[in-house]
Amino acid sequence: MTNKTVLHAKHLASGAKMVDFYGWEMPINYGSQIEEHHAVRTDAGMFDVSHMTIVDVQGSDAKAFLRRLVINDVAKLTVPGKALYTGMLNEAGGVIDDLIIYFFSETNYRLVVNSATREKDLAWMDKQSAGFDITITERPEFGMIAVQGPEAIAKVATLLSDEEKAAVEGMKPFFGVQVGDLFIATTGYTGENGYEIIVPDSAAEDFWQKLLDAGVAPCGLGARDTLRLEAGMNLYGLDMDETVSPIAANMAWTISWEPEDREFIGRDVLTAQKAAGDQPKLVGLVMEAKGVLRSHQKVVTEFGDGEITSGTFSPTLEHSVALARVPRSVKVGDVVEVEMRKKLVKVTVTKPSFVRNGKKVF
Amino acid sequence: MSNIPSELKYATSHEWVRNEGDGTVTVGITEHAQGLLGDMVFVELPDVDDEISTGDDVAVAESVKAASDIYAPISGTVVEINEDLEDSPELVNSDAFGDGWLFKVKVDDAGELENLLDAEGYANSIDED
Numbered sequence: 001m002t003n004k005t006v007l008h009a010k011h012l013a014s015g016a017k018m019v020d021f022y023g024w025e026m027p028i029n030y031g032s033q034i035e036e037h038h039a040v041r042t043d044a045g046m047f048d049v050s051h052m053t054i055v056d057v058q059g060s061d062a063k064a065f066l067r068r069l070v071i072n073d074v075a076k077l078t079v080p081g082k083a084l085y086t087g088m089l090n091e092a093g094g095v096i097d098d099l100i101i102y103f104f105s106e107t108n109y110r111l112v113v114n115s116a117t118r119e120k121d122l123a124w125m126d127k128q129s130a131g132f133d134i135t136i137t138e139r140p141e142f143g144m145i146a147v148q149g150p151e152a153i154a155k156v157a158t159l160l161s162d163e164e165k166a167a168v169e170g171m172k173p174f175f176g177v178q179v180g181d182l183f184i185a186t187t188g189y190t191g192e193n194g195y196e197i198i199v200p201d202s203a204a205e206d207f208w209q210k211l212l213d214a215g216v217a218p219c220g221l222g223a224r225d226t227l228r229l230e231a232g233m234n235l236y237g238l239d240m241d242e243t244v245s246p247i248a249a250n251m252a253w254t255i256s257w258e259p260e261d262r263e264f265i266g267r268d269v270l271t272a273q274k275a276a277g278d279q280p281k282l283v284g285l286v287m288e289a290k291g292v293l294r295s296h297q298k299v300v301t302e303f304g305d306g307e308i309t310s311g312t313f314s315p316t317l318e319h320s321v322a323l324a325r326v327p328r329s330v331k332v333g334d335v336v337e338v339e340m341r342k343k344l345v346k347v348t349v350t351k352p353s354f355v356r357n358g359k360k361v362f
Numbered sequence: 363m364s365n366i367p368s369e370l371k372y373a374t375s376h377e378w379v380r381n382e383g384d385g386t387v388t389v390g391i392t393e394h395a396q397g398l399l400g401d402m403v404f405v406e407l408p409d410v411d412d413e414i415s416t417g418d419d420v421a422v423a424e425s426v427k428a429a430s431d432i433y434a435p436i437s438g439t440v441v442e443i444n445e446d447l448e449d450s451p452e453l454v455n456s457d458a459f460g461d462g463w464l465f466k467v468k469v470d471d472a473g474e475l476e477n478l479l480d481a482e483g484y485a486n487s488i489d490e491d
Contacts, residue, residue, distance in 0.1 A: 018396075028400075029401075033400060033401055033426055034426065034452075217459060222400060222427070226426060290404050290406070290477055291404065292403060292426075295482075313404075313426050341422075
């Protein structure tokens with residue numbers, strides 16, 4: 001069975017090429033994914049992300065439950081609307097999913113998790129909720145639109161009411177606010193400024209049309225992937241999965257080790273991994289020669305082999321970039337080799353981030 | 363349904379062949395194929411004077427999505443390559459049957475053209491994909 005988002009008809013009206021994305025019929029592009037990519041880097045583009053799963057966690061134990069469920073510490077969240085990126089691990093320390101948690105109060109949080117992992121995420125949360133006084137409520141009655149790019153905030157402002165504009169005025173990165181029917185957050189998956197906006201299904205088509213009319217370019221999953229890769233953001237299922245430690249996926253920064261008595265799931269395993277220092281790490285690779293680095297290509301280093309987890313042509317940089325998992329001893333600036341189409345090609349190791357706010361950052 | 367010009371011949375592996383009537387043919391990939399591949403970022407072509415045989419992988423079309431081999435639809439000698447693709451690989455997307463041509467071949471045996479599909483045969487072959 002194929003799911004369709006509330007914006008499906010709008011995509012067809014804009015000439016989208018639709019593909020199956022883990023059971024959802026989603027736009028891959030509306031003609032040219034490279035043009036869509038550039039729209040986000042230089043102006044404003046929008047993505048239908050209504051397939052993503054919104055889950056509200058509420059109740060007197062909501063904070064305690066989330067402090068156990070995820071590797072970052074929601075106790076750090078004290079200002080209403082503040083968001084946190086983190087991971088949810090299994091007992092073996094593998095990443096079940098990455099997610100964003102919005103804080104409204106210590107008894108009210110909103111989680112946004114991947115659609116591809118929806119069922120296992122919900123099952124895991126349900127299982128872990130035993131003994132906690134909470135309710136876990138999926139919110140499928142909303143659409144979600146990510147509007148991203150240097151002009152995104154200005155273009156969204158043209159269709160907000162005075163009340164809505166006041167609510168988002170000066171909002172810092174990684175915050176969200178509910179104003180009227182809209183939940184507007186300064187989050188994204190592109191390395192540009194912008195919003196992710198949760199809108200009731202009944203208003204989604206109209207909102208999308210107004211954004212089109214304001215000159216925001218519709219962008220598909222193809223551009224979404226090249227943009228997030230340039231920004232060095234992980235894609236679940238490629239850059240990490242249940243067999244991968246967050247330490248090996250550039251997610252160590254999302255682990256809160258303090259306080260030491262917070263017993264989050266996977267803590268024992270991560271502590272042992274950290275002490276051993278033997279986990280591989282996720283780095284960036286840059287190849288300025290012709291060709292495109294691709295997922296699963298072998299990386300040959302003097303410290304042993306690694307693997308490309310995500311690779312693409314970078315439309316902004318006009319050459320290929322990749323994320324790769326390599327032995328920990330490999331350093332930024334090293335030259336390593338990638339096995340491409342039966343040949344070994346030299347590439348340079350960088351930090352796993354290539355473009356932010358339209359500019360090269362390595 | 364994508365455009366399939368009736369004056370061309372086709373291989374099931376999505377190359378098109380135009381008989382230039384002077385012992386040479388022009389080769390490209392079809393509108394349907396470029397649509398499957400998406401935005402082209404590099405096209406690796408054979409060298410002029412390369413001897414190629416039907417079915418050889420002689421070129422690579424690399425799009426944002428994937429690298430795809432291009433096979434010789436006919437045997438012969440490469441006499442010209444489309445050098446515009448070096449700087450403008452997107453011509454393959456924008457004009458697959460025209461400015462996005464890949465290379466020209468002086469054919470060994472013009473009779474080989476008869477082994478290729480006509481437009482209707484190609485249309486049927488992609489319906490089965």
